[in-house]
Amino acid sequence: MRITSFAIEHVSLPDEDPNWKFAGQAYPTNEACVLVLTAENGMTGLGYAAAFPHLAATPMGIEGALARICAGLVGQDAMSIEKALVHVEASLVGNNPAKAAIDCALHDLKAKILNIPLYELLGGKVADRIPICRMLGLKAPEEMAERAQRLVDQGFQHLKLKVGGNLYDDLARLAAVRKQVGPRVHLVADPNQSYHAKDAIAFAERSAEFTVDIIEQPVRAHDLFGLKQVTEATSVAIEADESAHSAQSTFYLAATQSINAVSLKVPKMGGLRAVQTAARICEVAHLGCRMGANVGSQLLAAHALHLALTLPNLTYASELAEFQKLQNDPFEGLVVKDGYLYPPEGPGVGVRRIRT
Numbered sequence: 001m002r003i004t005s006f007a008i009e010h011v012s013l014p015d016e017d018p019n020w021k022f023a024g025q026a027y028p029t030n031e032a033c034v035l036v037l038t039a040e041n042g043m044t045g046l047g048y049a050a051a052f053p054h055l056a057a058t059p060m061g062i063e064g065a066l067a068r069i070c071a072g073l074v075g076q077d078a079m080s081i082e083k084a085l086v087h088v089e090a091s092l093v094g095n096n097p098a099k100a101a102i103d104c105a106l107h108d109l110k111a112k113i114l115n116i117p118l119y120e121l122l123g124g125k126v127a128d129r130i131p132i133c134r135m136l137g138l139k140a141p142e143e144m145a146e147r148a149q150r151l152v153d154q155g156f157q158h159l160k161l162k163v164g165g166n167l168y169d170d171l172a173r174l175a176a177v178r179k180q181v182g183p184r185v186h187l188v189a190d191p192n193q194s195y196h197a198k199d200a201i202a203f204a205e206r207s208a209e210f211t212v213d214i215i216e217q218p219v220r221a222h223d224l225f226g227l228k229q230v231t232e233a234t235s236v237a238i239e240a241d242e243s244a245h246s247a248q249s250t251f252y253l254a255a256t257q258s259i260n261a262v263s264l265k266v267p268k269m270g271g272l273r274a275v276q277t278a279a280r281i282c283e284v285a286h287l288g289c290r291m292g293a294n295v296g297s298q299l300l301a302a303h304a305l306h307l308a309l310t311l312p313n314l315t316y317a318s319e320l321a322e323f324q325k326l327q328n329d330p331f332e333g334l335v336v337k338d339g340y341l342y343p344p345e346g347p348g349v350g351v352r353r354i355r356t
């Protein structure tokens, strides 16, 4: 079964909150490309390339990378994913979000040809649903507390606060949210690289008062000494996000015992295969891991969800429902209920297209 053609569609998903931001980037709109790979029997595999500047990706950069790499996939066997991925990796340095879209489209296409759900192709389910952690954008403490309560009212028991690298402001954010939601809701803090190591240690020590389960990526992505220093100095679990940008960097962080956990993301790491590898590294290294925010269409969340359902070593709630805050999503089919995400039925990734 050969791949006969490909198509690239630009999509633009405005955030319901035009002021949504974290320490580093504001994202009023999520730009992306949908990749469609078509096989000779007419079946199509879909992938989603998120154009995140913080992952070195722009819409034009994504489109150019997809066109260049996919031209070499036309005529290739749709069933030989590993062979196709050798071509993908050899075609271009970097641009993991584009590579992730191709990897996802190849997996979706093969699962559809075999008429099985994507999770079956990825090893089979170990869970039927995934607990969800929802994110709170960087805002004044009172507004974050109010938004936190709205999410708790919707059934979410895990919340992640974006914080900004100022110790006192960030502690005020944690205090306000904890006071609002009470002692039982689980909290994560994500400074998105905005602390230096010493200040991050002080933040970790002081945040213990508000019972924070995880502090995500406190220091710069490349400050690996600082990351290890923070991990060793605090009893709060330290999770790598931007520092764990690939399976290779996950291996390095594990081998140097620099972290306690890893945020797994399909666009960041370059696809389902790369995330699967990173998750296995976490498994054998006794590190925690979970699916981080794969922000974008339900198409992207669905790919990440299918893989999450097959991973036996997810240790914390995943961030796979951020699509709920985006508008004009061309895809539907995922179900969020009482703080859990459920997969759609049917072959492949399972989501349905509702608009172009």
Ligand SMILES: [Mg+2]
Pocket: 190, 192, 216, 217, 241, 242, 263
């Ligand atoms: Mg993060």
